[in-house]
Amino acid sequence: MLDRVAAEVLSRDPRLGPVRLVCVDGPAGSGKTTFAGLLAERLGAEVVHTDDLLDGWGDLEGMWPRLEEWVLAPLAAGRPGRYRRYDWGIARFAEWHDVPAAPVLVLEGCGSARRAVAPSAALCVWVEADPAVRRARGLDRDGEAVLPHWADWTADEDRHFAAERTRERADVLVDANDWGRMGA
DSSP, X not given: OXXXXXXXXXXXXXXXXXXXXXXXXXXXXXXXXXXXXXXXXXXXXXXXXGGGTOOSTTOTTTHHHHHIIIIIHHHHTTSXXXXXXXXXXXXXXXEEEEEOOOXXXXXXXXXXXXXXXXXXXXXXXXXXXXXXXXXXXXXHHHOGGGHHHHHXXXXXXXXXXXXXXXXXXXXXXXXOSOGGGTOO
């Protein structure tokens, strides 16, 4: 599947200035980061994680203006973008990261494939897994400390995805319940 998706990305014209933007969206713990990393590796692309642009929990909608201003608008103009990474350990924005105006950029995270980016996205991917699988992955990745935030975050995601109809608008659907079936 990854090879097919990579070939599809490369077959499409850039729509964000000189950049083919690939948005990898889906609910928490679904496998977005894993899929985006593997796809970026095949494409020789950078990955920007929307988690790095959130200003803490509850900022699913608030991160978008930062992403547009810092990354998407400069790339659309053919210039490099940059963003400040949110440091979850100290609960504030930290260092700046450069984003080159390269042939492909993978934008990964909840809310990455919202309607506002559709005109600029070469391809939108929806990654999904069963709720129990997602919760187990999230707790394995982030530890029990996230448990108090999990219900509120997933409720925010549900509202966002319902309003945006993200899954229905995706170009590619990835069932990430069993990564062994993803194949090459």
